[in-house]
Amino acid sequence: MTGAVPTIALAGNPNAGKSSLFNALTGARQKIANYPGVTVERKAGHASFADGRPLALIDLPGSYSLTPASPDEAVTRDVVLGRQAGERRPDALVVVVDAANLDNHLCFALELIALGLPTVVALNMLDLAERDGLALDPARLAQELGVPVVPTVAVRKRGLADLLAAIDGAILSHQAQEDADPAPPPTDAALHQRARAIARAATLSETPGRRWTQRVDAVVLHPVAGFVILLALMFVMFQAVYAWSEAPIGWIENGIAVMQEAAGRALPDGFLRGLIVEGLLAGVGAVVVFLPQILILFLFILLLEASGYMTRAAFLMDGLMAKVGLSGRGFIPLLSSFACAVPGIMATRAIPDAKDRLTTILIAPLMTCSARLPVYTLIIGAFIPARSVGGSPVGLQGLVLFALYVAGIVGALLVAFALRRSVTKGNAAGFMMEMPRYQWPRLRDIAISLWQRAWIFLRRAGTIIAMTTVILWMLLSFPKAPADSELRQVDYSIAGRIASGLETVVQPVGFNHDIALALIPAMAAREVAVSALATANAIDAGDDEDAMAQSLSERLQGRWSIATALAFLAWFVFAPQCISTIAITRRETNGWRWPMFMVGYLFLLAYAAAGITYWTAVAFGLG
Amino acid sequence: MTSKLDSAPLGTAVRITRIDWDILSHDEGRRLREFGLLEGVEVKPLHRGSLFSREPLALGIGRMQVIIRGRQAAAIEVEPAATA
Structure with a gap:
């Protein structure tokens, strides 16, 4: 590869620790975009070999095999085969496997190695495997697979340097030899048999696995205790969103006020001053103030996801969500939608069933996203008295806010129930996913x-x-x-x-x-x-x-009037007022049909909800 | 003595004797195979459902844990594992 910067693709099963490894290799120097024509995220970054020569890295979506079950997996297949439009075939592959789960991960690794590209296997998370009582022989594994195997632990620099050196070596030695004809693909059963045989050969000793994880799961997945823990976590999360954001929101507000004052003094009275002070700063300032809340919510979601808990939450919620025709997979996108429906809708890509996914997309805007908070906060602050409910420690303002969240969730469940029996009718959604081990989230x-x-x-x-x-x-x-x-x-x-x-x-x-x-x-x-x-x-x-x-x-x-204020709140529980959500829905559903449907049904609901609220309030003399 | 995986008791290892691929969709069948759920393999039902439902089912397979629904488990015939 003289001249051009070599492109190395990271591929592997979900939960193999690919993204951590990618972060460790590239640091924060990443570019996230979409593959053209599809809504699959393309993560790219740069790194350099020991002698300073640069290399480009891409992090491919996690897959179980080269036979895709989702758009994500299709991209992985197309990139490694050199069929992805606008993407050069990678010069080398790094196959990331979880050291503690070789039986399963080696299947995909064998498929990838058979492609004949220069390949290095990263034996990842070796530390966790050892914690689980597993002793492996990387040299034996390399011998069985016929490609270099490098033990890696994403936080340790040593393995990374070895990995880069091995990639360099693999590209060099590959240029010397002819491309081998790829062998015909073996059957799933044969592939598994071979994977298991190789895993057994490379295992020096093992104790029955995952004792630690199983002990935690006994509590966390307990039919009753598990649910209590999940609810408690959600409660703490939403409390933190409000409690922790108070101070930073104050700083941002003060900062904007200082900027408005400075701009007001620096500019002569007239068009430009009005535009900047009253238009730009007042408008953008009113929105930037919720950055703290969004970040706190995402911090929790990311921590729960990285620790492995999120899949447990999906497991616990699946039974409930199945009743309205959804699956536990939808829990994560819907939870993300409490921060913002846009990443929530993007996260529905992990739902394999098309109808299940579409329904989840259509109800995601009903989760109370943080963009509604300023509206709710302003109106509640102005119209709902700050007193407790009947002498209890529960505040009336907080209760109204809670009711608005609940209205969104109940609305979403009812809509899902109705949609799954009409426009998105189909087979009962499936729910098949791997349960990852628990691990400490990596701060980086x-x-x-x-x-x-x-x-x-x-x-x-x-x-x-x-x-x-x-x-x-x-x-x-x-x-x-x-x-x-x-x-x-x-x-x-x-x-x-x-x-x-x-x-x-x-x-x-x-x-x-x-x-x-x-x-x-x-x-x-x-x-x-x-x-x-x-x-x-x-x-x-x-x-x-x-x-x-x-x-x-x-x-x-x-x-x-109070009736008007309450109707305004009810309107915003349902109204689809967000260009970004409509745009992302169009992109994710490949057309205008579903975003139009979504906008239509949400406006109808919003109008009805506002009307019912208003007329009821007026009947009670609040008009 | 075979039974279906969806009614197998929790905590006891069983061996898969037969999988009725015909009642599973193409994708479901493939994902099961990708998880390593194949004839002859030993699995251990670990957790089943929560407060509101007996769905889904968490299985231990090798050093991995996977979640499937009862519908898929009903397609899997099992017998008591020899090493149980």
């Missing part, structure tokens, strides 16, 4: 994933959200209301006139002009509803010192 892997999430979120805030708030600000600011106009600037503007049209549609469910105005830009993202209300109020207040001093929630209290 968690940090890299967390950073990638934060970056995706900030990029979104910097682009979609910044753009929509600026456009909204302009629509709200022009044309300028003449001094003698009866109308407020907000009502006189272009946006105000559009909102007046929309108002006639939403008036029956108790929505006023403010809300109609906020709903339009909130199509881009729900949280924009808050910044839209803030922007409209900032413009409306203008130079009126008294009005400026009033907080947004004080102003809303004066203008909305």
Whole structure:
């Protein structure tokens, strides 16, 4: 490979520790994109050999064999065969196998070795195998497989250097020899038999495996105790999302205020100052404040996933989810959707059954994502009194928030139940997955994933959200209301006139002009509803010192009835107001049919929920 | 004396005598084979369901643990393992 930088692909079974190894080899220098035309993540990075020559690494999706069962596995097959469009066939393969699970992982390894590319086997997580009482002979394994075998532990540098040297050697020696004709693929049973024989030959001694994991599972998977533990973990997680984020949210808010003040002083009064202070900073600031909450939620999800607990949670939830036609596999995407439906919908790729997956995608937006929080927090803070419920330590505000979460979950289960009996009818979903061992999450892997999430979120805030708030600000600011106009600037503007049209549609469910105005830009993202209300109020207040001093929630209290506020909350439990979710649904379902269906049914539900809430509240005298 | 894996007691190793591939879908059958669930292999049912349901079933196979549903387990005939 003179000239071109060699490309090395990492392949292996799920749970072989491939991603940790990839992180250890490339560090944070990774590029994540999609393979063209499919929604499978392509993770690429760079590393260098001992003498400084660079190499490119790609981390292929985990697979059980070269016969794909999912789009992910199809990409793995196509890349190693050199059939993936836009992707050069790798110059060498690193086959990652879990040292503690050779019986199973060697099957795929044998298939990959038979392809005839320069191949090195990484005997990964050897430390955990030893903990499980397994002693292996890497030299014997190399002899049986006919390719170099390098013991690796992702946190230790030594194995990594050996691995790189072995890859280098494999590429060099391969160039000297002719490509061997690939042998005809053996049957599954024959492959397994050979894998087991090789594993036995390479095993020096073993004690019955996974005692430690089994002892933990006796409690964690206990039919009753397991459920209590799962609920407790979820409770702690959601508590932490609120408790830990309070301080950082304060810092971000202060930072934005300082920037607004500085910009206000530095710029002359006029168009640009208004655009930056009232438009850009107010709008983007209102969204960036939830970065802490999103990161805390993802921190928990990543920790639970890396430790091996998430599969246990899926196991516990499967029976319940089967009742509405879903599978335990859907639990992880739905849990992720509490942070954001976009990664949640992307995570549905792990669901093999197409109908099961589609149903999970369609209900993912009903999980209360963090973008709804600013809306909920603002309205609850303004309209729900901060007192306890009937003298108990339970706060009324918290109870309302909890009820909104529950409404989303119950709604999702009912919708899934209905969909599985109508539009996504099909066989009972299957649920077949491997249960990984428990292990300590690696701090570095968690940090890299967390950073990638934060970056995706900030990029979104910097682009979609910044753009929509600026456009909204302009629509709200022009044309300028003449001094003698009866109308407020907000009502006189272009946006105000559009909102007046929309108002006639939403008036029956108790929505006023403010809300109609906020709903339009909130199509881009729900949280924009808050910044839209803030922007409209900032413009409306203008130079009126008294009005400026009033907080947004004080102003809303004066203008909305409680029934209207409750209807607004109910609306947001269901409304599909998020361009990113619609876009990702289109991408994941390959067309406009399902995103349109999703938007339609969610708006119908939102309208009905807002209406029922409003009319009920009015009947109780809250109008 | 054979029985079906979906009704096998927890904690006791059994040997797979026959798998009725015909009642499994193509993908299900393949995934079972990829997990190493084949005729002649020893497995141990470890956990079954939770508070609300007897689904799914966790099996120990070799040094690995896999989860399948009762429907798939019902396609697998087992006998008491010799080494149990």
